[in-house]
Amino acid sequence: MMTDDALPVDFSFVLASSVHDMKNSVGMLLQTIEELSASTSPDNYDQAKQLSVLGYEAARINGELIQLLALYRVQNQRMLVQLEECYIDDVIHDQLARNDILFRSRNILVDVDCSEDICWYVDSELLGGVVNNVLVNAARYCESHIKIAAWIECDELHLAVADDGRGYPEFMLASPNAARDSVSFSDGSTNLGLLFAREIANLHRRGDRHGRIALKNAGLLKGGQIEVILP
Structure with a gap:
């Protein structure tokens, strides 16, 4: 229950913070997939293909999370451009x-x-x-x-x-x-x-x-x- 002196929730900030945490978790997942790929025998084609699919999907999720954070910063004029x-x-x-x-x-x-x-x-x-x-x-x-x-x-x-x-x-x-x-x-x-x-x-x-x-x-x-x- 919200009291009269409770601060309103900034949902966009909460979402951005959650996206940042998810990005870190996906980053750890990508690192684990890379380590598994490196230790997989070149002769094990099926496993290598499965790991490549996992890596692709994880990289795609990671990329979209990064884009969401970037768009949040653009909207809030916090994006620094270094030309x-x-x-x-x-x-x-x-x-x-x-x-x-x-x-x-x-x-x-x-x-x-x-x-x-x-x-x-x-x-x-x-x-x-x-x-x-x-x-x-x-x-x-x-x-x-x-x-x-x-x-x-x-x-x-x-x-x-x-x-x-x-x-x-x-x-x-x-x-x-x-x-x-x-x-x-x-x-x-x-x-x-x-x-x-x-x-x-x-x-x-x-x-x-x-x-x-x-x-x-x-x-x-x-x-x-x-x-x-x-x-």
């Missing part, structure tokens, strides 16, 4: 290495088209988080092929991730804000990753310009493509 000149090729390959087991276990070919000398002022941790989430999502929906490309156009950095899957639904392509409000109960998609990508891109600013994302189908490959555009 530094970074080699974009390094940002991409860091995330490819992070998901190497996932790609190999699913026989996914990943191509990279990014010049080694492309440098841009970005928050490499935040941009890396976006790239990681997009790669994990692409691995879930592609057939067997993912392509990452980065280039400079009109004094903006373009970083695109494309796959050979079925592509984005038409309603998401037609409305740039559809991902913010849509939830699919058929496949469990909340489109949290797109909201996260949009908010992180928006935090990258130069003068009166800010970053954005764009969705298309039949881009670099026949499936869906997300493009992060930063000033």
Whole structure:
């Protein structure tokens, strides 16, 4: 029973604190899975495949918890953006290495088209988080092929991730804000990753310009493509 002098509960703060605790627990689970994978005999293909599935699902949960915390901080203006000149090729390959087991276990070919000398002022941790989430999502929906490309156009950095899957639904392509409000109960998609990508891109600013994302189908490959555009 709440007394007259009891403080009201800030549910968003409670939720954020709970998410932080869950993230730590999932992190310990991921470490345990990695240790089990390292000790598994290469000849035990079935067990290795099961562990790779567990690792993928745990990593996906961990990524979504991190995104929730980041969005909470953005909403409460607590997100610090540290812009530094970074080699974009390094940002991409860091995330490819992070998901190497996932790609190999699913026989996914990943191509990279990014010049080694492309440098841009970005928050490499935040941009890396976006790239990681997009790669994990692409691995879930592609057939067997993912392509990452980065280039400079009109004094903006373009970083695109494309796959050979079925592509984005038409309603998401037609409305740039559809991902913010849509939830699919058929496949469990909340489109949290797109909201996260949009908010992180928006935090990258130069003068009166800010970053954005764009969705298309039949881009670099026949499936869906997300493009992060930063000033």
